[in-house]
Amino acid sequence: xxxxxxxxxxxxxxxxxxxxxxxxxxxxxxxxxxxxxxxxxxxxxxxxxxxxxxxxxxxxxxxxxxxxxx
Numbered sequence: 001x002x003x004x005x006x007x008x009x010x011x012x013x014x015x016x017x018x019x020x021x022x023x024x025x026x027x028x029x030x031x032x033x034x035x036x037x038x039x040x041x042x043x044x045x046x047x048x049x050x051x052x053x054x055x056x057x058x059x060x061x062x063x064x065x066x067x068x069x070x
Contacts, residue, residue, distance in 0.1 A: 020062060025049055028056035042067075 021038035023045040036057075039045040049059050049070045059068040 022062050023067070024060055024062075026058045026060060028058065033058075 022040045023038065023042055024035050025037040025045060025048060026033040027036045037045065037048050039048070045059055046068065049057055049068060052070055054070055057070040058066055059070075060066055
């Protein structure tokens, strides 16, 4: 197998980048914000957000604008 398809650090196979989604839910954890859910459907993202316990979750659009918090 060609080394062009193997990451140097972990020996893992190269995976193409995923397509960006329109909305993402971020969790404001100890190490900084972390994406926990992505969606192209605003209503689905809001339903997902509302099903989580109240805490440090944010819904942002692809440009990073804050749309909702939970």
